[in-house]
Structure formats: structure tokens, C-alpha cells
Amino acid sequence: MGDTPEHTATPVGEPSLDEQVALYQREFQDLDPQVEKVMSALSRLSRRMNVAYGRQTAALGISNAEWEVLKALVLSGAPYRMGPSELAKQLGLTPAAMTHRIDRMTAEGLVTRERDESNRVRVIVELTEEGRSKWLEAMRSASVFEEDLLQDLRAEERGVLGDMLTRLLDRVERLQSRG
Amino acid sequence: MGDTPEHTATPVGEPSLDEQVALYQREFQDLDPQVEKVMSALSRLSRRMNVAYGRQTAALGISNAEWEVLKALVLSGAPYRMGPSELAKQLGLTPAAMTHRIDRMTAEGLVTRERDESNRVRVIVELTEEGRSKWLEAMRSASVFEEDLLQDLRAEERGVLGDMLTRLLDRVERLQSRG
DNA sequence: CGCTTGAACTTTAGGTCTTAAGTCTTCGAC
DNA sequence: GTCGAAGACTTAAGACCTAAAGTTCAAGCG
Known part of the structure; x- marks a missing residue:
């Protein structure tokens, strides 16, 4: 969330997904290649998406971290107010980190902070x-990127993908509420 | 990568995916709900997976960051040697960060460092x-979790999911290699 | 040879995070 | 009413990151 390292300009030279799965199998035979392929794809995809979002927000003069805060506030609906603790909970941060973020964002004029x-x-x-x-600009830019990213999938496929991911999400939530 | 915040024990109280998409549409009409659902699902899923992996590696006394390094080394094949720069490139870190990680991991006996x-x-x-x-233990633990996570999907569905994610990955790579 | 350029890594300074220890306010029990 | 406990936020210390400057070695060129 310190956003995209400049260093990570073009992380080339990675093996293809199938090559990587084959490498795993060589070192760890007891592995379902289909499962590993899905998990590796998810993992790579999320990294790439973060890089992409980071570039877009950076182009608007905000950080990914700040964008997350803006999103949460907008989603809360007018008048776009929330407490730091609730924000922290939604973003998966500690309250202390939230204090600092709000400091910065207040200094930049993105939010105000006052006592209730x-x-x-x-x-x-x-x-x-x-x-x-700023949120609106970021949203416009993100939605263009997202449409573009999904362009190779037909509408029907997008629905199937959304459903499968939702099922995965339900399952991981059940697994976490126990273990 | 400082791993799972203790604070983030159970990030409850989030709206469901469909509720969240509806909130977005309320604030930003020009949005394809199907696209947004897929993207939000990916984003949430990756966060949850990181939390899950973080717990597993923590239980083994290593951090997620260290696990990443172990993975890269193992995937390089015997004799499991790599240079810091190559490691940094694969993990998407700066060389400086790699130096520090190797410091820590050397102190913990997970790797050795010597001049060529x-x-x-x-x-x-x-x-x-x-x-x-350690890598082997982490791998065993992760593969159990991954099997468990995908258990609601039939083998055929897993194949479809893997293919769709691979296509997304190809597309995001093409998008990034341009600007 | 000696100098310069470049590569690979390390060091330093500064930023954002986590954990833990405050501080301030509210609320309920004496 | 005052005291203690709990809640919401902030402050302080330490961990790990990035960016940029520094160090060391290799290789080319005059």
C-alpha cells in the first residue's frame, strides 16, 4: 500500500502459469495441478491488479491507500461520514494506521476530521x-481499466466467473470464521 | 507483507458482494454491475487468501514474506541458489528490501549468503x-487449505476457472506491457 | 597500466504499517 | 457524586518497505 514500487516497472521473465505449476510438481509431487493453477493465477492476478490500480491512482496524485479510504466513505452514502474505527475495520487496518492516514488526507484536503x-x-x-x-476521477479511470481487462470474456462467461468467485469467497469466509 | 495484522482477526460486517455492487451503482451510475462484481470478488478474495496464508505461515514460525523467498528458491530447482537481484525481481521488491530480507533469513538459518x-x-x-x-511444511499446510477452498467446485469447474483466470492474466500483462 | 563506465549489492533517510501503552470520555455501580 | 471499567482515538517504538546515494568489483578504452 505504499503503492507500486517504481522498481516493479515490468516484472518480466516469469515462467508461464503452466510452467510454474510444473515446477511445483517437480518439487512437491503431492499436489493437484488444477488446484495449483487456480491459486497461482489468483495470486498473480491480484498482484498485477494492484500494480495497475497503483499507476492509475498515482496519475491522479493520490495513493492506493487513499483511494481505499475514499471508496469506503463514498460507499457509506451521503453525507459521507464515518468514524476512524469503522474505516479501519473495513480496510483491514489497525486504528493507529487509520489515524495516520487521516492525518495525511486531512493535510491534503481530501477529508476533514472533527469531534462528534x-x-x-x-x-x-x-x-x-x-x-x-478525486474518487470520481479514480472511479472513471478504474472502470475503464476493468472493462478492458474483462473484454476477452463474453457476458455469459463473466457471469459464470462472478458466481464461481462468489462461491470461493463464501467458502473462505466460512473457513476463517472457524480456524 | 508484514503479514496478517492481529487486528484483522475477523473482518466482519462487510456488505455482501451484491450489496456492495448496488452501493457502487448508487454513487456511480455508469458502471457495469457484472464487471464490478467480478473485480470486487477478486479483490476481496485476494485479501482473504493473504490473511489465510499469513496465519498458516505464522503457525510455522515464518512470515509470509519469508515464505515467498523460500518458494522462489525452491522453484529455481536444485541446488536452490539465486542472486539477490533475481529474487527481488521475481518477488516484485527493490534490491534494498531483498538485502534486508536475506539478512533476517540468514540470521534465522533459512538461507546462507556468500560471495560468488x-x-x-x-x-x-x-x-x-x-x-x-520449512518450505515443505508450509507447502503441505497450504495445499490442504487450497484443496479445501476449492472443494465447492467440481473438477470441470476448476478447469474453467483456471482457464478464465489465465486469460485475464494474459490480458493484464498485455495491458501493462504497453502503458 | 590507469581511468571510466556499468553492474550488483548495501547503506541511509524517510514513510507507512503493527503492537503496545497512553489519554480522554462515557457509563454504571457503589 | 465519585470511582472503576470500557470504548475510541492517539502517541511511541519498532519492523519493513522505497528511493537514492554509496561501495565494490569487472571490463573496456586510451
């Missing part, structure tokens, strides 16, 4: 007009 | 026996 006068323990983070417009 | 006597500018990082056995 009805309960002075609480703090209210509110999206500014500038923050909202 | 035939070209004294180069350094050779080599997996130790302990490193290899």
Missing part, C-alpha cells in the same frame, strides 16, 4: 468536495 | 536444509 459533539469520544471523518471529485 | 568467487560482485543466496524443510 454529541459524544466527545468519537471522531467524524467526512469527505470533502475535493475528495469526492 | 568467480565474480566477486555477485552474491549467492542458497537454501539451507532447514529452509527447505
Whole structure:
């Protein structure tokens, strides 16, 4: 979330997915190649997506981390206010990290921070007009990229993919709520 | 990669995927819900997977970051040696970060570091026996988790999913190799 | 040879995160 | 009413990262 390392310009030279699965099998025979292929693909894809999003947000003068905060605030609906703890929970950060992020974003004019006068323990983070417009720009840019990324899949395939991923997500959530 | 925040024990209270897509549409009408669902699913899934892997590796006394290094070394094949720069490239890190990781892993006995006597500018990082056995343990634990995660998908579906993800990966690579 | 260029790695400075230890406010029990 | 406990946020210390400058060695050129 320190965003895209400049270093990672073009991570070439990786083996293809199938080659990589073959390497795994050579070193660890007890492995289902189909499973490994799916997991490796997910893992690579998420890294590439982060790089892509990082470039887009950087082009708008914000970081990926900041974009995450803007997203959460917008999704909360008008008047676009949330407490730091709730933000931290949604983004999977500690409250301490959230404090620092809000510091920076306040300095940049993306959000404001004030005490809740009805309960002075609480703090209210509110999206500014500038923050909202940054979110909109980022969203436009992201949605173009996302459409582009999925262009090789027919509408029907997109539906199937969405369903399968949703099932995986349900399963991982069940696995985590136990273990 | 500082691994799983203790804080992130159970990130509950998130809206369902479809609810989240509906929220996006409310704030940004010009959005294909099918596309957004796929992208949100990928994004959530990768976060959950990282949490899961982090717990598993932590249980073995290593970090996710260290596991990545072990993986790269093992995949390089016997005698499990690589230079820091090549490792950094594969893991998407800067060489500086790699230096520090190798410091730590050397101190923990997972790898050794020595100068290449035939070209004294180069350094050779080599997996130790302990490193290899840690990798094996992590691999066993991960493969059980991965099988478990994909259990709701029939073999045929797994194949379809793997293919679709591979196509996405190809596309994102083409998109990135341009600008 | 000596100098320069370049490559591979390390060091340093600065930033964002986590954990742990405050601080401040609220609320319920004496 | 005051005291203790719990909650929400902040501060402080340490971990790991990036970017940029530094070091060391290899190789080419005059």
C-alpha cells in the first residue's frame, strides 16, 4: 500500500502459469495441478491488479491507500461520514494506521476530521468536495481499466466467473470464521 | 507483507458482494454491475487468501514474506541458489528490501549468503536444509487449505476457472506491457 | 597500466504499517 | 457524586518497505 514500487516497472521473465505449476510438481509431487493453477493465477492476478490500480491512482496524485479510504466513505452514502474505527475495520487496518492516514488526507484536503459533539469520544471523518471529485476521477479511470481487462470474456462467461468467485469467497469466509 | 495484522482477526460486517455492487451503482451510475462484481470478488478474495496464508505461515514460525523467498528458491530447482537481484525481481521488491530480507533469513538459518568467487560482485543466496524443510511444511499446510477452498467446485469447474483466470492474466500483462 | 563506465549489492533517510501503552470520555455501580 | 471499567482515538517504538546515494568489483578504452 505504499503503492507500486517504481522498481516493479515490468516484472518480466516469469515462467508461464503452466510452467510454474510444473515446477511445483517437480518439487512437491503431492499436489493437484488444477488446484495449483487456480491459486497461482489468483495470486498473480491480484498482484498485477494492484500494480495497475497503483499507476492509475498515482496519475491522479493520490495513493492506493487513499483511494481505499475514499471508496469506503463514498460507499457509506451521503453525507459521507464515518468514524476512524469503522474505516479501519473495513480496510483491514489497525486504528493507529487509520489515524495516520487521516492525518495525511486531512493535510491534503481530501477529508476533514472533527469531534462528534454529541459524544466527545468519537471522531467524524467526512469527505470533502475535493475528495469526492478525486474518487470520481479514480472511479472513471478504474472502470475503464476493468472493462478492458474483462473484454476477452463474453457476458455469459463473466457471469459464470462472478458466481464461481462468489462461491470461493463464501467458502473462505466460512473457513476463517472457524480456524 | 508484514503479514496478517492481529487486528484483522475477523473482518466482519462487510456488505455482501451484491450489496456492495448496488452501493457502487448508487454513487456511480455508469458502471457495469457484472464487471464490478467480478473485480470486487477478486479483490476481496485476494485479501482473504493473504490473511489465510499469513496465519498458516505464522503457525510455522515464518512470515509470509519469508515464505515467498523460500518458494522462489525452491522453484529455481536444485541446488536452490539465486542472486539477490533475481529474487527481488521475481518477488516484485527493490534490491534494498531483498538485502534486508536475506539478512533476517540468514540470521534465522533459512538461507546462507556468500560471495560468488568467480565474480566477486555477485552474491549467492542458497537454501539451507532447514529452509527447505520449512518450505515443505508450509507447502503441505497450504495445499490442504487450497484443496479445501476449492472443494465447492467440481473438477470441470476448476478447469474453467483456471482457464478464465489465465486469460485475464494474459490480458493484464498485455495491458501493462504497453502503458 | 590507469581511468571510466556499468553492474550488483548495501547503506541511509524517510514513510507507512503493527503492537503496545497512553489519554480522554462515557457509563454504571457503589 | 465519585470511582472503576470500557470504548475510541492517539502517541511511541519498532519492523519493513522505497528511493537514492554509496561501495565494490569487472571490463573496456586510451
